[in-house]
Amino acid sequence: MNLNEVLDSLHVSEQSGHVISTEEGIILHNSLLILQNENHFRKIFFWGRICGTDNDYYVVYGYRSDALHDRIFYYSTNCLNWGLLPKPKDYALKLTPLCTARFQGDPALVLDVLLEKDEISFGDPLPEPQVKKLKEEDRLSATVHLINQEVAVVPRGALYKRTDGVIVENRAFEGLTPLEARELKSFLHFRQPTRKWNTNLLTRDDYNYAIDFLDPLDVDIPEGCWLQNFTAGEEMVVLKSLYWPGMVFFHEIKTPKYGFVYFGTGIKCLDVPFFLNGLYPVYEDFFQGK
Amino acid sequence: MINDVNNLGSIIEINAEERDLRLVGLPNEENEFVYAKTFLQKSSTDTGANLYDHLSEVLNKILSERPENVVDFFEEYSRKIKEKRFKPLTDHLEDIYVEPGRYRQANRLMPLLKPLPPEEPSTLDPEDLERADMTKNNMLDLLSYFELAGLGLPRTEMFCLTMSMRQLIRVEPIAKIRFWGKIFGMNKNYIIVETELKDEEYSKRNENYNPLPDSKIEDIVGDQLETITKAQLAGEGEPPKLWEVLPPLPQIQYEEPPEPPSEPSGVGANKNVYYVCSEIGEPWVQLPDVTPKQIRVARQIYKTFTGDLDQPIVSYPFFPGSERNLLRAQIARISAGTHISPLGFYTFGGEGMGEGGEADEEEEEGNKGEIKENPKYDPVPIKDLTDRSMMFWVHHNHHILNQGRTTWWNPNPLPETGLDEELGEEEEEAKPVVMGPEPETGPPLLTPCSEDVTLDAIPAWSVRSSSGVAEEFAVAIVRSNFWPGAYSFATQGKMFHNVYFGSGLKTMVPNFSPMPLPPVEQDYPMGPEIMEIVDPTGAEEEAWRIAHLPKEKPPKLVGEEEMPEEEEEEEDEDEDEDE
Numbered sequence: 001m002n003l004n005e006v007l008d009s010l011h012v013s014e015q016s017g018h019v020i021s022t023e024e025g026i027i028l029h030n031s032l033l034i035l036q037n038e039n040h041f042r043k044i045f046f047w048g049r050i051c052g053t054d055n056d057y058y059v060v061y062g063y064r065s066d067a068l069h070d071r072i073f074y075y076s077t078n079c080l081n082w083g084l085l086p087k088p089k090d091y092a093l094k095l096t097p098l099c100t101a102r103f104q105g106d107p108a109l110v111l112d113v114l115l116e117k118d119e120i121s122f123g124d125p126l127p128e129p130q131v132k133k134l135k136e137e138d139r140l141s142a143t144v145h146l147i148n149q150e151v152a153v154v155p156r157g158a159l160y161k162r163t164d165g166v167i168v169e170n171r172a173f174e175g176l177t178p179l180e181a182r183e184l185k186s187f188l189h190f191r192q193p194t195r196k197w198n199t200n201l202l203t204r205d206d207y208n209y210a211i212d213f214l215d216p217l218d219v220d221i222p223e224g225c226w227l228q229n230f231t232a233g234e235e236m237v238v239l240k241s242l243y244w245p246g247m248v249f250f251h252e253i254k255t256p257k258y259g260f261v262y263f264g265t266g267i268k269c270l271d272v273p274f275f276l277n278g279l280y281p282v283y284e285d286f287f288q289g290k
Numbered sequence: 291m292i293n294d295v296n297n298l299g300s301i302i303e304i305n306a307e308e309r310d311l312r313l314v315g316l317p318n319e320e321n322e323f324v325y326a327k328t329f330l331q332k333s334s335t336d337t338g339a340n341l342y343d344h345l346s347e348v349l350n351k352i353l354s355e356r357p358e359n360v361v362d363f364f365e366e367y368s369r370k371i372k373e374k375r376f377k378p379l380t381d382h383l384e385d386i387y388v389e390p391g392r393y394r395q396a397n398r399l400m401p402l403l404k405p406l407p408p409e410e411p412s413t414l415d416p417e418d419l420e421r422a423d424m425t426k427n428n429m430l431d432l433l434s435y436f437e438l439a440g441l442g443l444p445r446t447e448m449f450c451l452t453m454s455m456r457q458l459i460r461v462e463p464i465a466k467i468r469f470w471g472k473i474f475g476m477n478k479n480y481i482i483v484e485t486e487l488k489d490e491e492y493s494k495r496n497e498n499y500n501p502l503p504d505s506k507i508e509d510i511v512g513d514q515l516e517t518i519t520k521a522q523l524a525g526e527g528e529p530p531k532l533w534e535v536l537p538p539l540p541q542i543q544y545e546e547p548p549e550p551p552s553e554p555s556g557v558g559a560n561k562n563v564y565y566v567c568s569e570i571g572e573p574w575v576q577l578p579d580v581t582p583k584q585i586r587v588a589r590q591i592y593k594t595f596t597g598d599l600d601q602p603i604v605s606y607p608f609f610p611g612s613e614r615n616l617l618r619a620q621i622a623r624i625s626a627g628t629h630i631s632p633l634g635f636y637t638f639g640g641e642g643m644g645e646g647g648e649a650d651e652e653e654e655e656g657n658k659g660e661i662k663e664n665p666k667y668d669p670v671p672i673k674d675l676t677d678r679s680m681m682f683w684v685h686h687n688h689h690i691l692n693q694g695r696t697t698w699w700n701p702n703p704l705p706e707t708g709l710d711e712e713l714g715e716e717e718e719e720a721k722p723v724v725m726g727p728e729p730e731t732g733p734p735l736l737t738p739c740s741e742d743v744t745l746d747a748i749p750a751w752s753v754r755s756s757s758g759v760a761e762e763f764a765v766a767i768v769r770s771n772f773w774p775g776a777y778s779f780a781t782q783g784k785m786f787h788n789v790y791f792g793s794g795l796k797t798m799v800p801n802f803s804p805m806p807l808p809p810v811e812q813d814y815p816m817g818p819e820i821m822e823i824v825d826p827t828g829a830e831e832e833a834w835r836i837a838h839l840p841k842e843k844p845p846k847l848v849g850e851e852e853m854p855e856e857e858e859e860e861e862d863e864d865e866d867e868d869e
Contacts, residue, residue, distance in 0.1 A: 017472060017775065017791025019442040023757050049440075053752050053771060078758065100800035102748050102771065162362055171357045172366035178389070210365070227476055232447075232569055234391025242594075245774075245793060263440075265774060271802040275476075275594045 001046045001259040003032055016240075016248045018263035020046075027079045028058070035074060035082050036062055043169075047073070048246075048262030050140065055105025059085065059144055059262075067159060068167040068192070073144060077105060085137075088145040092138035094121040096146065099134060103266050107137040143266045151241040152190035153217065153249040155258050156180075159188075161210050170211075175254040181237040184226060187249070188214035190260075195219070224276055242272045339375065347371050398571035402453040406460065424456055427467060432787060438756040439767045439779050441791055443472065450570040455483060458565060458574050463491040470564065470625075471775075471790030473617070478568040478597025480617065482790075484625075485563050492556035540813035550699040552581040558688055558696035559585065559622045566617065568597060575599060577618040582694025583610055588619035592802040595794055607805060620794045622690065628776035629687040629788045630739055630768065632670045636661040636686050638736070661686060661735055672782055675766035676755045680739035683751075683768060683778070689732030698729040745772060745799055772797050 006025050020028065028046060036044040041062030050057040055077040063070040073085035098121065099113045111134045118125040160170035180186040185204070193200060193215050200215060201207045217226055217239075227240040239249040246264020251257070330342035348368050352360050360367070388396075429448040436442045443451075451469065459467055466486040473480045553560045559582075565574040591605040593616065601613040609616060638661055674682045688696035733741065742750040748771050756779070757764040763782075770776035775792020814820055826834070 017441055017443070017474070019437055019440060021437050021440050021756065023438075023759060024440070027759075051752070051769070053749055160363060160366070168362065170363060170366060171359070172363045172370060174370070178391075208369075229477070230391065232391075233395040234389065271592055271798070274592050274802055274804065 001048075001261040003029065003036075003044050003046065005257075005259060006032075006046050016246065016261075016263055018049075018246075024079060028060075031080055031082070032060060035060070039072065040064060041072075043067075045259070046261065047144070048264075050103055050143065050262070050264065050266040052103035052105030057103065057105065057140055057266075059140075066166050067169055068190070073141070075107075075140060075144075077107075083107070085141045085144065088142045089138050091132075092134060092142040093145065095132055095134045096139050096142040097121075097268065099139060100267070103140070104136065107135075107140065109136040110134070111136060111139065140266075146268070147244055147247065147262060147266075149191050151244045151247045151249075151260075153187050153239055153260055154190045154214070155251050156186045156188055156216075157211050158256070158258060159190075159211075159214070161213050167213075173256045175256055175258075176237075176251065178234065178253055181230075181251065181253050182228075184218040184228060185216040187217045187239060189217065190214070222272070222276065225272055242275060243269055245269055339372075344368070344371065395571075398569070399450055402450055402457065402571055406456070423466070424452075424459065427455055427469065428452060429469060432469065435765060435779055435781065435785075435787065436789065438765050439777050441777060441789065447570055451481065454567075454570050454574070458483070462565075462574075462576075463488045465489075469789065470621070471792075473595055473620075473790070473792065473794045475595035475597035475793075480566045480568060480595065480597070481570065482564055482566050482621065483574070485565060486561070487556070487563050489556075492554075495555040537814070543811055548701045550582045550693050550695055550701070552579060553695055553697070555579055559626070559690055559694075561688075562625070564618065564621055566599075575614075577614055577621070578611075580615070580618045580622050581610070582699075584615050584619040585622060585690060585694035586692075588616060588623065590805050592795060592798065592804075606807075617794070623796070624773050624776060624790055624794070626687050626690045626696075628770045628773050628778070628790070629685065630683045630778050631686045631786055631788075632675060632780045633682045633684050633738070634664055634670065635667050635784075635786065636684075636736060637664040667784055669782060669784055670780070672755060672761075672764055672766050675780055676753050678753060680742075680751050680753060680768070683739040684736040685733070685739065686736060688735065691730040691732050693730060696732075698731065700729070739768075745797070748772075748797070748799065 006020055006028050032044050032046070035041075039062060042064055044060060044062035047059040047061050050059065057075050057077060058079050059073060059075045060082070061071045061073045063072070074082040075085045076082045095113050098115065098119070099111060101111060113132050113134050115121070115126055115130045115132060117127070117129050119130075120126075155173075155176050157176070158170055158173045159167055160173075161167050176186055191214075193213060195215050197213060201209065201212050203216065204212055220226065225242050227242065229238045229240070230236070231238065234253070236250055236252045241247050244262070244264065247260065247262045249258075249260040327342065330345070331340050333340045348364075348371050351371060352367060357363070429452045430445070433442055433445065433448045442448075455467055455469070458464065462485070464485045465488045468484045470482040470484040473482065555563070560579045563579075564577045566577060567574050587605075587607050587609045590607055591603070591609060593603060593605060595613060595617060599612065599614040599617070603609040603611070603613060603616050670682050690696055691698055693699060739751055744750060750770065750772055752769045752771060754767045754769070755761070755764045756767055765779045765781045768778040773790070773792065773796055776788070776790045778786065778788045780786035
C-alpha cells in the first residue's frame with residue numbers, strides 16, 4: 001500500500017474489515033517519511049501487519065531504483081523504531097511452514113519446531129521426530145518472503161520493464177477497464193517470474209514485451225483459490241487469496257490506484273480443499289432421487 | 291483505392307521535386323520544411339493514420355500531463371493514443387452516462403436516504419408501538435471506536451447501515467437491536483444485526499413450539515435408501531437357483547441417540563434473532579432458529595460461506611440445512627464464545643425484578659443466570675482492562691454445551707415437555723435422578739475470561755490499549771485468538787461493544803482434519819455362513835479327494851467313476867459362495 005493511502009485506508013478495508021487507525025496512520029506516515037529519507041528510497045510502501053499474541057509486527061518496504069528486485073524490508077513492533085528485516089534464511093524457509101504456533105511479538109524469541117517422523121523438508125526422511133530451533137525474526141522474514149512469493153499482486157501494465165532490464169512503475173498506467181478487471185489474467189504475481197519469459201508473453205494475444213514479463217494469476221491451482229470481488233458500486237476490484245487469509249489486493253478501476261496489504265496471523269491456510277464445494281452436483285442428484 | 295492514394299502521393303512528390311529543381315535549384319529552408327511535413331503527413335496504407343497528426347497528439351498529451359521521465363514510457367504513450375483512436379466512442383445501442391454498477395447502487399441506497407414517512411395514528415396500545423432504542427446504534431460513533439481498534443467499514447456504508455437499521459425496526463417487532471458484525475463470504479458478504487424481539491412475538495412463536503427435533507431430513511435419506519434397495523431387488527429378477535429362500539434383509543443395528551430438542555425462541559442459543567443482508571439497501575433476511583444438531587455438526591465441519599443463503603452444505607457429517615442454518619449456527623457459536631463485557635457491567639438480576647405477571651418466570655430464570663445491566667456500574671480503569679490476565683472481562687453469553695444447547699437436556703424421557711422443560715430441569719437438579727448420564731455443565735455466566743482454556747499454547751485472548759500516546763482517550767481492545775476477527779472494546783466511559791469481522795471460521799490447531807468414517811457395521815449376526823475361512827490349497831483338496839474315494843467298490847466303467855467328483859466340485863462352489 002502506497003504511503004499516501006495509509007492515512008486513508010478506510011475505503012480499502014471494506015473487504016477485510018481491518019483498517020489502520022488514525023493514530024497508527026499518523027505515526028506510520030511520519031516515521032516512514034524519515035525512514036525513506038534515511039535509506040534514500042525512491043518510494044516506500046506499507047506492507048501489512050502480522051498479529052502476534054503479545055505484540056504486532058508492522059512491515060514496510062521501499063526500493064531505490066528497481067521496483068521488483070531492489071525491495072528492502074523493515075519491520076517494527078511499535079511503528080517507531082524500524083529494524084532491517086534480514087533476508088530469508090534457508091533453514092527458516094523450511095521450518096516456517098511446519099511451525100503452527102502463533103507469532104508472539106518478540107523478535108528475539110526462539111521457538112521449538114517439532115519435525116515429525118519421515119519429514120522430508122530437509123532432504124532424506126527423518127528416522128525419528130526431531131526438535132529444531134527457529135528464531136522469530138527469521139520466521140518473520142521467511143513468512144513475509146513466502147507471502148510475497150505466493151500472493152503479492154500487481155495489475156497488468158502497472159509495472160514496466162525498461163530496455164535496460166530495470167523494472168519501474170509505469171507512469172502511463174491508467175488502470176484496467178471494467179472488462180479487463182473481470183479477468184484473472186489481468187493480474188500478475190509481484191515476484192521474480194518463475195515461468196519462462198516467452199511462455200508468459202505468448203499466453204496473451206495482445207502481448208507486450210515491456211509489460212508481460214510477470215506470471216499471471218490464472219496459473220495458480222486449484223482454480224478458485226483467488227476470490228475476485230467487486231465493491232458495491234463496482235468502482236474497485238478486490239482480490240483475496242484463500243491460502244493467506246488477510247491478504248487483500250485492491251485496484252480502483254480506471255485509475256492508477258492499486259496496492260495490496262496484509263492483516264493476518266502470518267499462518268498459511270492449508271484447508272483450502274475443504275472449502276471448495278467441488279462434489280456438490282453429485283450429492284444434489286442423490287437427494288433429489290435421480 | 292490504396293494504390294490510387296499512393297500514386298497521388300508520389301505524383302505530388304515528383305511534381306514538387308521537378309518544380310524545385312526548375313525554379314529554385316538550391317536547398318531552401320522553407321522548402322525542406324514543406325517536404326518533411328508532406329512526408330510525415332503521408333497516410334499509412336493500412337490504417338489511414340499519419341505520423342504528423344499522431345506525433346502532435348502524443349506531444350500534446352505529454353505536454354499537458356507533464357509526466358516525469360517521459361522518455362522511458364514514450365512507447366506506452368504512443369500506444370495509448372493509437373488505442374484510443376480505434377475505439378469507437380459512441381457505439382452503444384443505448385447511451386451510457388453512468389456506469390451500470392454505480393447506477394444500481396445509487397438506486398438501491400436512495401430509499402434509505404429519504405426521510406421516513408410520518409406514522410399513521412394507530413388504535414393499538416402505545417406500548418406495542420414502542421420501538422427499539424436506536425440511540426446506541428449510531429454507526430458513525432461506533433466507527434470511530436472501531437477505527438481505534440483497527441477495524442472498520444467504509445464511512446458511507448456505516449451511515450447507510452444506520453439508516454437501514456432504523457427502517458428495520460419499523461417493520462419488524464424488535465425490542466433491541468445491535469450491529470453484530472460482518473462475515474466475509476467467497477462471493478458476497480453478510481452484514482449481520484442482532485435483535486431481541488418483543489416478548490409477545492416470542493410467545494407467539496413458541497405456541498407452535500415442538501420440542502422434538504425435525505426428523506424430516508433423516509426421512510428423506512431413509513426413503514432414498516429404501517427405494518434403492520427395492521429397485522435393486524426388482525432388477526435382479528429371478529433369484530439365483532442355489533438359494534431356495536432368500537436370507538432376510540440386513541437390519542440396521544445402529545440406533546441414533548435421541549436428539550436433544552432445540553431451545554425455544556428467546557432462550558439460550560436462540561435468545562437473539564439475527565437479520566442479515568449482503569449489501570446495504572437489500573432487504574433484511576431473518577435467520578431461522580438454530581437446533582442443537584446444527585451446532586454439533588457445525589463444530590465438526592469447516593466450510594466458508596459463499597454469500598448465497600440457500601447454498602446447500604456438502605459435508606460429512608451431514609449438515610441438516612442450507613447455508614442460512616450454518617450461518618446461524620456459527621453466529622451462535624461465535625456469540626457464545628466471544629461476547630464479553632467489563633467486569634461489573636452486568637449483574638445477576640434476581641430480586642430487583644418485579645414486572646407484573648412475568649416476574650415469576652423471570653425470577654426462576656434469574657436464579658439460574660438471567661443477567662441485566664448494572665445501573666451502578668463503575669467503569670473499570672483501563673489499566674485493569676488491558677491487563678494480560680483478562681481478569682476484568684467476563685462472558686455474558688451462555689456457554690454452549692457439547693450437546694448443542696446452553697442448558698443440559700436429559701436424554702431419558704421426562705414427564706414435562708415443552709415450555710415447562712426448563713422448570714423440569716430445575717426440579718431435577720434439586721433431587722438428582724440416580725440413573726441416567728452425568729449432566730454436562732459449562733462455566734456459569736459472568737465467568738472471568740482468565741479462566742478460559744488455552745488451545746495448544748495459544749492464549750484465548752490478546753488485549754491491547756488502542757493508543758500508546760494519548761492514554762486519556764484510549765480504549766481497551768480485546769482480540770479473540772480462537773475466532774480470528776472477533777473483537778471487543780471498552781471505553782473508559784460506560785460503553786463496550788463486541789463485533790466480528792471475519793470469515794466465520796474458528797482457528798484449528800494445527801489444521802482441520804475431517805472426521806473419520808465410523809467403523810463398518812455388521813450386516814448379519816456372526817455365524818458359520820459368514821465366517822471367513824482360508825481356502826483349501828490344491829494339495830489339501832487332493833488329499834481330501836483321495837480320502838473320500840470310494841475304495842471298497844470294484845472298478846467299473848469310466849463314465850461312472852467321474853460322477854462323484856462332479857458332485858464334490860459342486861459342493862466346493864457352494865461353499866465358496868457362502869463365504
